[in-house]
Amino acid sequence: MKKKIAQIIETFKYYKKIKDSNLGRDYGWYIECNNQIIAEIEQITEEYYRNSYSIKNIHNDYIKKVINQDFWSKNYDKFYYINRKFTNYKTDEVLGPAIIDNPNINHGIILQYRLLHVMENKKNYIEKIISLLVWLIPSKVKK
Secondary structure, three states: OHHHHHHHHHHHHHHHHHHHOOOOHHHOEEEEEOOEEEEEEEEEEEOOOOEEEEEEEEOHHHHHHHOOHHHHHHHHHHEEEEEOOOOOOEEOOOEEEEEEEOOOOHHHEEEEEEOOOOOOOHHHHHHHHHHHHHOOOOHHHHO
8 A cells, every 4th residue: 555655646746746847847858859869948928828039959960950940840740849858748739940040059040839838638537546545545445
């Protein structure tokens, strides 16, 4: 029973970390293309529906491509985004990027995204918590 209680506590802690990190946005993201991490992006501003990111580290093979706006507009559907803290979370379900020239930041462009956040399947989360809680109920009450 102690093991089940520990599992419940760990599950709650995990989801609290996601919530406390602005759904993973505070940690930044890796961008993956063709099963290779090509760059990191870090949030620089947050607006109601759109967050802006600067490009941090770029894989050597992609340096010239990543700073080219055509690369983003032609390949956006080939990218996956992996949260830097919650690395088991990978998504391609984002809107963007919108590309904005800005010579004052690293690499000269800002990427704007909508819906780039860690969002675990709430139904699976609730089912997991319920199944763990059921183990805590004494067998006499279950009947």
